[in-house]
Amino acid sequence: MAAYPNLLRPLRIAGVELPNRMVMGAMHTRLETMDRPLERLAAFYAARAAGEIGLILTGGYAPVPEGVMDEGGLVLDRPEQLAEHRVITSAVNQAGGRIVLQILHAGRYAKVASCVAPSAIKARINVHAPRALSTDEVWATIERFANTSALAEQAGYAGVEIMGSEGYLINEFTAALTNQREDEFGGDFERRIRLPVEIVKAVRARVSPRFMLIYRISSIDLMDGGMTGEEVAELARRVEAAGADMLNTGIGWHEAAVPTMAAPVPRAAWVEAIRNVKRAVGIPVMASNRINTPEVAEAIIASGAADLVSMARPLLADPDFARKTRAGLAEQINTCIACNQACLDRIFTDRVASCLVNPRAGREVEFEDGKTADPKHFAVVGGGPAGMAFAINATQRGHRVTLFEAGDQLGGQLNLARQVPGKNEFNEMLRYFRVTLKRLQVAVHLQTAVDAEGLAARVRAGEFDEVVIATGVLPRQPDIRGLDHPKVLSYLDVLAHGAPVGQRVAIIGAGGIGFDVAEYLVGHAEESLQPQVFMDAWGVDTAIHGAGGLKAPAPHAAGRVVHMFQRKNESLGKNLGKSTGWILKANLRKADVAMTAGASYHAVDDQGLHYSVNGEARVWDADTVILCAGQLSNRTLADGLAERGIPTHVIGGADVAAELDAVRAIDQATRLAVSL
CATH class of the missing domain: 3.40.50.720 (NAD(P)-binding Rossmann-like Domain)
Structure with missing residues (x-):
């Protein structure tokens, strides 16, 4: 019997036979901005197809220019673009794979001056304020989704995924938070969900029955004013009735104050939100977010919470994830560690994505991996x-x-x-x-x-x-008197050797290591391992009784009093990872970690750390002073x-x-x- 019987079981969706239940989720890579973009994209997807992944979802293509993620972003709206897409679909098909085009209208998240939304409400993560779409423009947008879907079928894709999650345009229509319209596309719940239902109907009418229509639903918004669990379930039923063949589940909006897919989030943390969707419909449902091993994926499907699993970053880390799973070689999988350093952090800072554990990701055409003729x-x-x-x-x-x-x-x-x-x-x-x-x-x-x-x-x-x-x-040793004092430790003493640390701690240096040491000392270890502890700490109601699935977060009792210092007179943690640094800083705020910038250090003695800020001499009564002053x-x-x-x-x-x-x-x- 196979080690992963549910994960490796074939599944037929519309006219497509999937050899297993593993899906490569959609990712924005920005490969299209590099030299030889078609060659790079084709090689990127073909490598995952050769690795036996059951289905590939492309990064998002906008149905209209104003819906792109950023300037020069991906759009599919004209027949003359089909030749480019056939390069990609042919490469995937020749490698034995199946690929679906994701259609994504970024709405108010589009980093372009012409961005549009259901209402003229600016997103806090975008410098541009959106213009509200007129009723006629909404109907025209529905037609453009259908147009892009028809083009995708002509280009050789096996289907399309309509992106209705993560706070993009469609999700903005479904949430009262961002939809303050008074026409047939706004107001009560029935009118707010009209856009996704009409899009699915229009797409279904324009493509063949054998062409997959996947809808990515926001299973939990994690935003005040988002949908309740009952509303999510009802939207799922309406989308199924409108003609969707499968539902993929998204988690949270990009501007949500709850982490959804970084390493501090426990594996399979969102399974209950996904189960809510699965219970509502008869079509297959795909789970997503923080699924990075075959064991976790198998357990989700075996539990009945979903029929398939979507893994995006794990396929950056190891394009052969599915092949190794089938062959019983799970120990050899190069596992995604959810660090976000080379993927999301680069995307959110206008760079091209790759992977920390696999530098070949997105750079397949740059590596010659054949055997050397001159072994040394x-x-x-x-x-x-x-x-x-x-x-x-x-x-x-x-x-x-x-x-x-x-x-x-x-x-x-x-x-x-x-x-x-x-x-x-x-x-x-x-x-x-x-x-x-x-x-x-x-x-x-x-x-x-x-x-x-x-x-x-x-x-x-x-x-x-x-x-x-x-x-x-x-470790770099700063020029401070008293570094030989017994209360002075280096970060190596603490993290590598487990040196005892007092109750009142001064940390000198606020780079990545300084923040890591602070987190180590105030303790949030159980949150990343136990889903319910995580949900309570971040204020998530897994039953999604209220709008957006939020509740009051549980207080965090820190075991120590920690004070961080840095020489630079700027915000501490300014250079932490774009997609993860805010999580770390939020954790330290909960633990009441104090932070002082612009500090000049003078000495460590029995009194503690002597320092000054703007020429004013101060002493912090520390039991332990930990040096994190660089390397x-x-x-x-x-x-x-x-x-x-x-x-x-x-x-x-x-x-x-x-x-x-x-x-x-x-x-x-x-x-x-x-x-x-």
């Missing part, structure tokens, strides 16, 4: 993310690698990150590295310090052809080898340590391995 033996020093990534990729290309790690375990800075509440998914990243190194039979030597003289001798003797330095970083590249070995005439490749934190950056480290290591 590399000595890699340092078993952090850069060293491990190089070792794996170099070995896959046919090189021989010996990896030396001075510590007693692999992982480097990842071992610090996984101690932080909400970052438990880093354990999956380490598991993948360890399993892959073992599978590839890379020679790994733990607790093995390497010195320049000995390594240089081994290179000269021909034992190694080249050396890769991935020795990481060292320095650990280049001792690299410099020693250079002095002995041994050339090296320096990667990761040993190369650049301005801010710990696993995205850059893994990308740099991977590209080096492929280039040599």
Whole structure:
């Protein structure tokens, strides 16, 4: 019997036979803004099709120019565009896959001056205020959805997904919060849901019965003035009656004050909202958000909450997710850790998406992964993310690698990150590295310090052809009197060695590590592991009795009094991740963590931390002072080898340590391995 009987069971939707219940969810990648966009998009989707994913949903294409996500965004509204789309659909079909075009009208989220909405109410996440659509324009928009759907069928897509979730145009019509109209498309619930129902009817009338019509419904808005659970269920029934073949479930609006898909959100946290939709209809329902392993996906379907699972970022992390699942190789899946650093954070800062754990994502045409014609033996020093990534990729290309790690375990800075509440998914990243190194039979030597003289001798003797330095970083020591005081600790003492910390804590430095240490000290660990604890903490009513599914959040009792300090006279946490930093800052606010900017540090003594702000001398009575004042590249070995005439490749934190950056480290290591 298969390990995942529900997940691997075929399913027929309209005229399409799906080989399994795994779907690649729609993602905005911005690949269309790069050179060779069609080639990149075709390669991106074809790689996932070859990986046996049951169905692929494209990123959103607007049915009208004013509905794009941002300037120059994707639009499908004219027959002359079909040739471009056939490049994509042909590539997917040739790889054995099935692909559906998502139709997304961004509404008031469109980052264009011409953005439109049901009512002229500006979104707080957009600089542009929308213009309210007239009644005639709403009917014209319905026709444009139908037009794009017909074009999609001509282009060779297996279906369309109508995006009615996440706070985009259709969702704006269904919620009283953003719909203050008085015509047939606004007012009471019946009129607010008319737009999605009419769109589904119009699309169904324009495409063949064998063409899939998927509607993405907002299963919980997480906004005051959003829909109740009963309204969501009724909308689902109306959309089914109008002709939808399947429902996909969206979670929350982009401007909601509740996290929905970052690592601090527990896996499968939203299953009850999805179950509410499933109970309402007879057509298949797809679950989404924070589903990143076959075990979680199988459990959702087995529970009856959904018929399929949508996984977007997990297919960035590993395009072979479905193939490995079918083959019983789940341990070899490069799991999405929901960090958002290379995907959503880049999208929300107008850059092109990729993936921290898989730099090839969206860059498939840039990597030559064939076997090398000139195999070498590399000595890699340092078993952090850069060293491990190089070792794996170099070995896959046919090189021989010996990896030396001075510590007693692999992982480097990842071992610090996984101690932080909400970052438990880093354990999956380490598991993948360890399993892959073992599978590839890379020679790994733990607790093995390497010195320049000995390594240089081994290179000269021909034992190694080249050396890769991935020795990481060292904590930077600020120039403050009293750093030898017993109450002073470094972040390594706390996160790596579990040093005891007092009840009143001063943290010097407010970069990523400073915030992580603060979160570690005030404690939110259970929230990312237990769905109900998470829901209570963030004020989510899983039964969705009220509008938007919100309730009063539970108070958080912090175990310590924590005060963060930074030298820069600017808001603390300014450079944290765009899609995750606000979550961390919100958690610290709940725990009453104090934050002081523009601080000059003078000394640590029995009284605590002596500092000044704007020339005013102050003392904070701290039991413990933790140094998180940045990092320095650990280049001792690299410099020693250079002095002995041994050339090296320096990667990761040993190369650049301005801010710990696993995205850059893994990308740099991977590209080096492929280039040599």
